[in-house]
Amino acid sequence: MEKIDHPRVEAATQRRSLQHFLEPLLALPGVQSDLLGPFQTNGREYSLPRFTLRGPNSSDPIRIALFAAIHGDEPAGAIAAVRFLKELASDPGSAENFLLQAYPICNPTGFEDDTRHSRRGLDLNREFWRASPEPEVQLLEQELRTGHFSGIIQLHADDTSEGIYGFVRGHTLTENLLRPALRAAGKILPRNVNATIDGFAARDGIIFDHYEGVLAAPARMDPVPFEIILETPHRAPMDLQVEALVVALRTILTEYRNLISFAANI
Numbered sequence: 001m002e003k004i005d006h007p008r009v010e011a012a013t014q015r016r017s018l019q020h021f022l023e024p025l026l027a028l029p030g031v032q033s034d035l036l037g038p039f040q041t042n043g044r045e046y047s048l049p050r051f052t053l054r055g056p057n058s059s060d061p062i063r064i065a066l067f068a069a070i071h072g073d074e075p076a077g078a079i080a081a082v083r084f085l086k087e088l089a090s091d092p093g094s095a096e097n098f099l100l101q102a103y104p105i106c107n108p109t110g111f112e113d114d115t116r117h118s119r120r121g122l123d124l125n126r127e128f129w130r131a132s133p134e135p136e137v138q139l140l141e142q143e144l145r146t147g148h149f150s151g152i153i154q155l156h157a158d159d160t161s162e163g164i165y166g167f168v169r170g171h172t173l174t175e176n177l178l179r180p181a182l183r184a185a186g187k188i189l190p191r192n193v194n195a196t197i198d199g200f201a202a203r204d205g206i207i208f209d210h211y212e213g214v215l216a217a218p219a220r221m222d223p224v225p226f227e228i229i230l231e232t233p234h235r236a237p238m239d240l241q242v243e244a245l246v247v248a249l250r251t252i253l254t255e256y257r258n259l260i261s262f263a264a265n266i
């Protein structure tokens, strides 16, 4: 389709459509959809979509949470979360023992506007666990407090990086999940192996530090979940970012299941 050059009009009227984006998931067999909220932003009503997929043999499931697009201008994560859910729904065996809760659009107003910040002008990923009044943050904190997650994965894109990398925190085994995930994703996109990434010391694309206020498990969780933040190079082709994230997610689930069953057999 020919692109008409009216940038000001586009900015005002051509918001990214949340409904259009989420529609394919609403009809997905075996996936339960819920809308958290609602809440008001500048006179309009919004909610946070949550999709739950329960794999076979999951009477006492391993609960994994997947968060994307808390920065609204990083759509690769949202697209990857949707694709990953679809993949699991069409091949439920790959989700055996797992209960996956996916939050593909954590910043719906920023996603619509294609901005990092929410429409109220905040970087929501600096607001966690500091009594933020932002409704998106409060809803997600409630999920993190009550979800009994064994693992928390967050998807981002970094426009200053030429390669894929990740942050680890939480459980000590987390590094053993991210390492193979980056190796697998590194076949699709280059890995960032710089000694410093985003101002943090890094080793083989892994950062062991973090910003204050990022979406994370609350303090003193028992058991301590693994926490991974994946960052794709924002300027890489979108389809490769999405594919790399999906491959990384698949690897994390497989590796975690292996680690758990290994521990159970000791």
Ligand SMILES: [Zn+2]
Pocket: 071, 074, 155, 156, 157
């Ligand atoms: Zn981000």
